[in-house]
Amino acid sequence: MVDLQERPPADHPERPDRGGRRRAGELGGLELLRWTWRQLTSMRTALVLLLLLALAAVPGSVVPQSGVDAFAANQWKEDHPTLTPIYERLGLFSVYDSAWFSAIYILLMVSLVGCIVPRTLHYARALRAVPPRAPRNLTRLPEHRVVRLDAPVDDVLARARTLLGGRRYRLRPTDPDAADAVSAEKGYLREAGNLLFHLSVIIVLVGFAWGALFGYQGGVIVLQGGTFANTAASYDDLNPGSRFGADDFDPFLFTVDDFDITWLTEGAAAGTARAFKAALTYRDGDGPEDQYDLRVNHPLTIGSTDLFLVGHGYAPVITVRDGNGDVAYSGPTVFLPQDESFLSFGVVKAPSARPGQLGLEGLFYPTFDLVDGDPTTVWPDDLDPLISLNVWTGDLGLDDGVPQSVYLLDTSKASQVTQDDGRPFRLDLRVGETRQLPDGLGSVSFDSVQPWVRIQVSQTPGKEVALLGVVAALIGLLGSLFIRSRRVWVRARPGTGEDAGATMVEVAVLDRSGGADLSDVLDEIVRGLRDPEPSSHPKEPQ
Structure with missing residues (x-):
């Protein structure tokens, strides 16, 4: 059977080019x-x-x-x-x-x-350019006026140039080929506002990138009465920029002298903190000591470093004695809040205890109470504090040479201390109480409660650049919104017929921004052309 279907020509886009040349529309x-x-x-x-x-x-x-x-x-x-x-x-x-x-x-x-x-x-090319010539038929533009003036053509054109020049329009030089018209334009700064706005985005991005490269951010928990020295080893967590070195830390130290909280006691917000204040004594390098009340959204700036108050909590002071009666652990232990009531979790490790290492983990209740038989804290302030801890003994993995978090207890190789009936032994202690551990393991005392504050320390060298970018963005945005770009043409010709002896004037305005009502602008220009002293009218806003 003969195939009567027509084959595509050699240069058809669906036919491959056997010579290796690209087909039509194909990009190299x-x-x-x-x-x-x-x-x-x-x-x-x-x-x-x-x-x-x-x-x-x-x-x-x-x-x-x-x-x-x-x-x-x-x-x-x-x-x-x-x-x-x-x-x-x-x-x-x-x-x-x-x-x-x-x-x-x-x-x-x-x-x-x-x-x-x-x-x-x-x-830049547009700034150097002159306004375009007047269109051949101005009456075809959406906004135009045709008026009759009893003045010579040259006087009308001169008056138009004076009027528009006084209103800060850029005028086209006198053109022999279009001597019957005046061309003017204003609003060149609108595009400058647009460019400034987009440039400001780059400035903000550069500012953030500069801070991320050459700055750092870290956090530290400091007990009331504790002192912090600004070195890398003093931070609980540290996130330095890739170009930030150990020698770039500002040499300062500070002490948390006191920490005060004001609680709301009435209404639906009762139990919520209204204000925080950490009283600091700080010294910048070898300079004199100074005091500052660190509050939320009121950072302290030392050199080029900013200190922010970002959190707080409680540190029960616990003393652990081993089976020999020796103190194996003593001091404030940071407990981390778990919710808005400041129910907190913490860990105590006593690696030197004998006959075996001791580990305690459990909860701190700032104001303990039983609600329907369940233990809870009914107020976030430490009015009636209680600690409830489980006890572990044995190998806590502290001698393995592997770094451990101070907020986690490795119990994989340890055994939980139990009561005589086999149930887990739990310590429930209020301030001033001491309890003996089973099997002669020692005792645990709850001595007092000490507050702690979490302070964020950061150095952001690009923040001034970012701020400059934000200010530039606002200026550019205002310019692009309120500056109108428009063109004005005025053509004057001798009248004919019934208008012989007068001058027919065509005025047209074109808004290049779009959406503007130009009727008032046209009326102002027409009134200025009728008035022999157009400078007496108020200037049209940019």
């Missing part, structure tokens, strides 16, 4: 790179990347960040063992250091630079 390597660059540097792509950056920052404010609050991050991991491996693989515990966040950040920078540079060059 260089063309593909140019197309990709145009797409990346388009304003649409920049807006999409800016939205993606904002969305990418959301997990950083929802999920606890290891570099900001390592304690909260560890607590979240313990409460969500299933999601933790997924979050760690995605880098959600350190969003701003993750590869995907950095990729969006860099692409946005490249897109903005590639978008702004051509627009700036085009704007």
Whole structure:
């Protein structure tokens, strides 16, 4: 059977070129790179990347960040063992250091630079350009007026130039080919506002990047009466920038002299803290000592370092004696709050206890009470504190040479201390009480309660740059919103017929920003042309 279907010609786009040449519409390597660059540097792509950056920052404010609050991050991991491996693989515990966040950040920078540079060059050419000639038929423009004036054509045109020049319009030089019209334009700063706004985004991004590279952020828990020296070893958690060195720490120290909380006692918000104040004594280097009341949203700046009050809690003072009667552990122990009632969890480790190591873990109740038979704390202040601890003995893994968190107790090789009936032995102690441990293991005393404060210490060298970018963004946004870009043309011709001896004037205004009502502008210009002293009218706003 003969196939009567017509074959496509050799140059048809569906027919492959056996000579190795590209088919019609196919992009080569260089063309593909140019197309990709145009797409990346388009304003649409920049807006999409800016939205993606904002969305990418959301997990950083929802999920606890290891570099900001390592304690909260560890607590979240313990409460969500299933999601933790997924979050760690995605880098959600350190969003701003993750590869995907950095990729969006860099692409946005490249897109903005590639978008702004051509627009700036085009704007520079526009600044040097003169207003365009008047269109042939001004009455076809949406906003126009035709008026009859009893003045010579040259006087009307001179009056128009004086009027528009006084209103800060840029005038087109007299053109022999268009001597019957005056062309004027204003609002050049509107595009400058747009460029400034986009440039300010780059400035803000550079400021944040500068702070991330050359700054650091750390957290430390300091007991009331305790002293902190600004060295890397003193921090509980430290997240330095990649360009920040150990010699870049400001040489200061401070002591927490007192910590005071004002609690709300009435209404639905009863039990909520109204104000926090940590009284500090600090010294910058070899300088004199000074005092400062550190409060929420009122940081202390020492050198180029800022100190923020971000949390507080309680540290029960516990003394552990071993079976020989020797003190194996004594001092305040930081317990971490678990909820708004300041029910707190903590761990005590006594590695030197004999005949075996002792470990205690449990809860601290600031104001203990039984509600329906269940232990709870009925007030966040330490009005009637109680500690409830389980006791472990044996190998707590403290001699293995592996670093351990002071807030976790390794009981994998230890045994829990039990009562005679086999039930777990639990210590329930109020302030001033001491209880003996079974099997001659020793005793535990609850001596007092000492408050602690958590202070965030950070050095962000790029914050002034970021602030400058924010201010520039506001100025650019105001300029782009309130500065109107418009063109005005005035044409004057001798009248004919019934208008012989007069001058027919056509006035047209074109708003290049769009959406503006230009009737008032037209009326002002027409009144100025009728008035022999147009400078007496108020100037039209930019």
